[in-house]
Amino acid sequence: MRINPLIIGTLVLLGCCVLFMTLNSGGHWEFILKFRGRKLAALLLVGMSVSTATLLFQTISRNHILTPSIMGFDALYVLILTMSVFVIGSAGFNQLPSQVVFTLNLVLLIAASLALFGTLLGQHRADLMRMVLTGIIFGILFRSLTAFVNRMIDPNEFATIQVRSYARFNYIDVSLLTISVVLCTIALIACWRMRRQLDVVALGYETAVNLGENVKRRQTQVLILVAVLVSVSTALVGPVAFLGLLVVSLARLVAPNQTHATLLPLCALIAGIILVGGQTILEHILGLATPLSVVVDFVGGLVFLALVLRKGWT
Amino acid sequence: MITVENLNYSVNGTQILHDVSVDLPKGGMTALIGPNGAGKSTLLSHVSRLLPLQTGRVRVDDLEIGHCASSDLARKLAILPQQVHFVTRLSVRELIRFGRYPHCKGRLGPKDHARVDAAIEAFGLEALSDRFLDTLSGGQRHKAHVAMTYAQDTDYLLLDEPLNNLDIAASRALMALLRDLADTQNKTIVIVLHDINFAAHYADHLVVMKDGQINCTGRPEDLVTTALLRDVFGTAANVEMVCNKPYVLP
Ligand SMILES: Nc1ncnc2c1ncn2[C@@H]1O[C@H](COP(=O)(O)OP(=O)(O)O)[C@@H](O)[C@H]1O
Ligand SMILES: [Mg+2]
Numbered sequence: 283m284r285i286n287p288l289i290i291g292t293l294v295l296l297g298c299c300v301l302f303m304t305l306n307s308g309g310h311w312e313f314i315l316k317f318r319g320r321k322l323a324a325l326l327l328v329g330m331s332v333s334t335a336t337l338l339f340q341t342i343s344r345n346h347i348l349t350p351s352i353m354g355f356d357a358l359y360v361l362i363l364t365m366s367v368f369v370i371g372s373a374g375f376n377q378l379p380s381q382v383v384f385t386l387n388l389v390l391l392i393a394a395s396l397a398l399f400g401t402l403l404g405q406h407r408a409d410l411m412r413m414v415l416t417g418i419i420f421g422i423l424f425r426s427l428t429a430f431v432n433r434m435i436d437p438n439e440f441a442t443i444q445v446r447s448y449a450r451f452n453y454i455d456v457s458l459l460t461i462s463v464v465l466c467t468i469a470l471i472a473c474w475r476m477r478r479q480l481d482v483v484a485l486g487y488e489t490a491v492n493l494g495e496n497v498k499r500r501q502t503q504v505l506i507l508v509a510v511l512v513s514v515s516t517a518l519v520g521p522v523a524f525l526g527l528l529v530v531s532l533a534r535l536v537a538p539n540q541t542h543a544t545l546l547p548l549c550a551l552i553a554g555i556i557l558v559g560g561q562t563i564l565e566h567i568l569g570l571a572t573p574l575s576v577v578v579d580f581v582g583g584l585v586f587l588a589l590v591l592r593k594g595w596t
Numbered sequence: 597m598i599t600v601e602n603l604n605y606s607v608n609g610t611q612i613l614h615d616v617s618v619d620l621p622k623g624g625m626t627a628l629i630g631p632n633g634a635g636k637s638t639l640l641s642h643v644s645r646l647l648p649l650q651t652g653r654v655r656v657d658d659l660e661i662g663h664c665a666s667s668d669l670a671r672k673l674a675i676l677p678q679q680v681h682f683v684t685r686l687s688v689r690e691l692i693r694f695g696r697y698p699h700c701k702g703r704l705g706p707k708d709h710a711r712v713d714a715a716i717e718a719f720g721l722e723a724l725s726d727r728f729l730d731t732l733s734g735g736q737r738h739k740a741h742v743a744m745t746y747a748q749d750t751d752y753l754l755l756d757e758p759l760n761n762l763d764i765a766a767s768r769a770l771m772a773l774l775r776d777l778a779d780t781q782n783k784t785i786v787i788v789l790h791d792i793n794f795a796a797h798y799a800d801h802l803v804v805m806k807d808g809q810i811n812c813t814g815r816p817e818d819l820v821t822t823a824l825l826r827d828v829f830g831t832a833a834n835v836e837m838v839c840n841k842p843y844v845l846p
Contacts (some may be wrong), residue, residue, distance in 0.1 A: 344683050478702030484684045485694065488677045491646055493697045493748075494670025540684050 286372055287536045288544070291551035298559040305566040320456050327459075327466050328515045328522075329553030333533075334473055335511035336526030337549050341484045341542070342403060342501045346534065348413055349526045349591050354421035355395060355512045356521035361424045362390045364431045372435075380457045384517050388465075392509040396502065403501050429514060462514045470509045476503070477542035484542075524582020529553040531585050597622045598643055598752065598786070603652035605638060605808075612638050614808045620801075622751075625778050625785040627795035627816075629831055636788045637678055639805070640754050643786075644675035654754060670698035673752040674745040678760075678788075682729060688740045689725040692716060695747030697816070709716070715747040718773060734761040742770065746777075753840035755787045755813055759794065771798045792844050796820050804828055 302322055307314045325581050336349045350356070366387065367375045375383065376464045402416060473480075515522065533549045534540065560574045598620040605613040613635050619625050623815045628636045641647040643654055645661050654661040656673050674695075692715050696708040704712070716725050719739050727735050738761045745753060753774070775781040775798055789795040795802060796816035804811040804819060806828045812819060820842035825833045834845045 302611060346683060397736050447778050478697075482694065482697055482703065484681070486644055486681060488675075489680060489694070491666065492644065492670065492677075492745075494665075494667035539690070540686070 284525055288547055295551050295554045298555055298562060302558050302562045303544045313546055320459060324459060324518050325557045326554050327462055328471055329557045330470060330520050330550040331466055331511040331515040332522060332526045333549035333553035334470060335508045336530045338504050339508050341480050342504045343413060344486060350508055350512050351478045351523050353417035354424050356516045357421050357424035357512060359391055359516045361428045362387050364428045368431050368435050381461050384458055391513050395509045399505055406584055457519050462518055465510055466514050469507050472507060478547060480542045524579045524586060528582035528585050597776040599655045601653045603642060605650050616810055618803060618810050620786055622784050624800035625798060626801040626803060627799035628788045628803050629792055629795050631704050634805040635808040636805055637756055640756055644754055667698060672750055674748040674750040676741055676745050676758055677758040680741055686729050687726050688721055691740050692744050692747050695744040698748060711747050711749055715743040718742040718746060735766055752784045757788050757790060792820060796842050
């Protein structure tokens with residue numbers, strides 16, 4: 283009998299969580315549980331958000347190489363954040379409750395991503411090469427605009443943004459944890475409920491329409507969900523470029539079948555293992571100062587290259 | 597019956613369909629023929645709501661394209677497009693199971709499983725049913741796609757050049773199977789064919805297209821003549837009658 287990767291994944295993830303909570307705890311249980319518990323929750327949340335967003339995006343864009351971050355989704359988030367600091371100033375920005383800022387950014391990101399990516403996905407003959415180029419151009423555009431706005435604001439305000447625009451798994455913005463949990467739960471339930479429809483959309487435009495799916499409407503719904511999930515993870519830990527690609531590629535490799543009913547939980551488990559396990563190893567065992575995001579992006583970048591070189595542009 | 601009324605379609609200022617009006621009768625097999633670029637695929641894409649209607653109306657029995665739910669149409673009409681291209685790694689059986697999606701939304705019951713098994717048997721895919729599509733030859737993969745539309749079990753079945761990748765034995769087997777579906781299960785088959793001899797031999801009704809317009813419609817024995825080949829296809833070929841059916845000599 284084949285061993286189910288979902289069961290193994292669950293066991294490994296549980297092990298990682300236990301190690302994460304207990305290693306080098308030094309007996310201050312109350313403090314440790316509260317401090318590390320929040321961090322653990324945030325890491326799991328980020329893992330689920332990034333992996334689900336990547337899987338969904340690959341389904342509606344019908345390829346296994348592109349991800350929301352390669353297409354510039356989180357760069358867009360940082361741009362919107364920078365613009366809002368520029369417009370209302372860091373004093374005003376820091377006075378506003380971070381939940382309000384977050385919600386505002388989320389709404390703007392949804393609108394912007396529907397406008398930019400909606401039209402791109404709408405052309406059902408759009409080829410992969412064009413999508414990649416557009417994504418790279420979007421990414422550069424968003425980053426340069428962010429840099430441009432940064433130059434116009436004064437250094438104090440810049441510090442406000444800088445904290446939020448780099449991937450950081452050590453410092454996590456816990457003030458957003460509650461709203462993130464709520465949004466993420468709603469989005470993940472919505473994804474799970476449309477898993478069978480997503481299987482059909484993954485077959486391609488013609489086949490999905492033939493089977494009675496409204497592909498355009500589904501793409502819009504999925505883009506909104508992706509925007510929500512990207513916002514949650516970017517707000518908590520900043521942009522993580524290649525995590526999603528790494529996780530989803532691994533999941534496809536070990537999955538017994540390619541249905542979303544299998545891939546959705548499997549991706550979330552693998553993402554959790556990489557983040558929680560990686561953080562445990564780096565923080566407690568190796569005691570290194572190397573940020574986890576650097577390691578993840580390095581490995582993920584290699585996977586991206588391997589995929590591009592192996593598959594060509596099919 | 598499929599009724600197309602005053603259908604116009606243009607892309608980037610180039611008109612591809614010019615005021616097409618045609619009735620495709622219910623029951624039997626209708627073959628759509630015409631030179632490359634005549635607009636056959638474009639017409640079928642409109643009937644199967646793959647392209648948005650610009651002007652004109654298309655009705656399939658009581659369902660009007662653009663005004664009926666896509667999922668309702670999926671239980672009435674199935675299309676096999678000219679090119680299908682997959683990214684997902686699927687086995688033959690998994691692909692055929694998707695044919696039941698319009699009926700059960702992915703939760704297959706005993707009736708659905710029976711229909712999937714029937715499709716696998718009808719196309720002789722038993723030995724291949726657990727193989728992945730990307731390990732099959734072009735012709736075998738194509739057969740699996742036709743089997744999926746068979747499992748969809750719709751009144752209307754639209755096929756765009758389904759013989760393209762098939763050898764002579766597979767072509768004849770597929771045409772015989774489609775003929776049988778029309779004769780014994782009351783299905784309506786609309787098929788785009790390149791080979792006029794196949795069209796004349798198997799179809800009850802021909803629709804000839806040229807330059808985005810309907811050139812003529814009727815029975816094969818009345819339509820396929822030296823004049824048609826000269827005027828529509830631009831080639832001086834001879835036509836002979838064998839057993840009361842017209843054959844184009846190569
Ligand atoms: N997306 C498109 N953009 C521009 N021209 C197109 C497009 N699709 C089809 N055409 C043109 O429309 C005409 C009809 O195409 P098609 O319906 O595929 O012909 P057929 O199937 O009869 O060979 C052709 O001249 C083709 O070049
Ligand atoms: Mg064609």
